[in-house]
Amino acid sequence: GAVVSQHPSWVICKSGTSVKIECRSLDFQATTMFWYRQFPKQSLMLMATSNEGSKATYEQGVEKDKFLINHASLTLSTLTVTSAHPEDSSFYICSARDRQGTFREQYFGPGTRLTVT
Amino acid sequence: DQQVKQNSPSLSVQEGRISILNCDYTNSMFDYFLWYKKYPAEGPTFLISISSIKDKNEDGRFTVFLNKSAKHLSLHIVPSQPGDSAVYFCAASARLASSGNQFYFGTGTSLTVIP
Numbered sequence: 001g002a003v004v005s006q007h008p009s010w011v012i013c014k015s016g017t018s019v020k021i022e023c024r025s026l027d028f029q030a031t032t033m034f035w036y037r038q039f040p041k042q043s044l045m046l047m048a049t050s051n052e053g054s055k056a057t058y059e060q061g062v063e064k065d066k067f068l069i070n071h072a073s074l075t076l077s078t079l080t081v082t083s084a085h086p087e088d089s090s091f092y093i094c095s096a097r098d099r100q101g102t103f104r105e106q107y108f109g110p111g112t113r114l115t116v117t
Numbered sequence: 118d119q120q121v122k123q124n125s126p127s128l129s130v131q132e133g134r135i136s137i138l139n140c141d142y143t144n145s146m147f148d149y150f151l152w153y154k155k156y157p158a159e160g161p162t163f164l165i166s167i168s169s170i171k172d173k174n175e176d177g178r179f180t181v182f183l184n185k186s187a188k189h190l191s192l193h194i195v196p197s198q199p200g201d202s203a204v205y206f207c208a209a210s211a212r213l214a215s216s217g218n219q220f221y222f223g224t225g226t227s228l229t230v231i232p
Contacts, residue, residue: 004160034220041126043119044161044206044222093160106220108153108160 002028004096006109013084013116021079021112023094029074030096034106035067038091050077084116120144121209123223131231136194138226140207143188147209147221152181152192155204155225164205165192197230204228 003026013019023033031052036044048069050056056069066088068080077096081088091113095106122141130136140150148169153161167174167181167190174181180193194201207223 006160009158036222041224043121043224044220046219046221049219095160105163108162110158110160113158 002096002098002105002107004094004107004109006092006094006112008112009110010113011115013114015085015116016083018080018082019084019114021081021092021094021114023077023079023096023109025075025096025098025107028096028098028107030077030098031074032097033071033077034095034097035069035077035079036093036095038093038111044093047079081114084114086116089114089116119224120147121207121221121223123207123226125226126224127227127229129229129231130197132199133196136192136197136201136228136230138192138194138205138207138228140190140192140223141188142190142209142221144209144211144221145188146211149210150181150183150190151208151210151220152179153206153208153222155206161206194228197228199230199232202228202230 005024007022033050035047038044047062048056048058050069050071052071058064071077093111095108120143151166152164154164155161165176165179165181167183172183183190204225204227206225208220
């Protein structure tokens with residue numbers, strides 16, 4: 001099956017620093033990748049949609065200057081949390097759509113736990 | 118605005134019995150529904166889906182029922198096994214909506230199957 005990896009799986013950083021999270025599709029090409037955030041006991045909330053070679057589309061209420069998304073290749077998208085603050089602490093999950101698949105098929109990464117102290 | 122709701126945060130079932138997980142939605146534009154299973158520290162994995170043109174889809178021990186008039190769907194697991202213990206997320210999408218193929222997730226139901 002399609003595999004999506006995320007790195008790192010967890011990270012602790014100090015307030016004010018930036019953190020980069022990588023999302024890779026390991027055995028397929030993904031023209032579209034999605035970034036989600038999940039707070040405890042809440043649902044997965046879509047933050048942005050990332051298309052290879054173009055600017056990401058951010059959901060309402062998500063600060064594009066704070067959450068920088070780059071989708072430089074068909075197998076890699078990155079999310080950079082800039083000037084992180086404790087309220088950014090969350091579980092970040094990416095998903096990728098197989099270029100060859102239907103639009104319904106999204107494969108999720110294992111997630112990254114970010115803790116900002 | 119939570120468009121997909123799972124009102125039961127947790128459910129416990131005896132091994133061998135039926136597990137029924139429920140999901141309600143508000144957007145009548147949703148035309149495709151999915152169930153995902155998630156273990157701790159892992160990403161969600163696809164379990165089963167159903168299109169709005171159907172009212173039932175079955176895959177082994179898993180069956181999803183869709184009641185469009187009630188905007189309600191449910192996942193039945195029969196018989197339940199201890200390995201089914203996980204968090205189950207309901208998701209919906211609306212291909213023709215302006216949001217395109219965005220998935221909207223419920224808050225999840227934590228299922229515990231007791232041996």
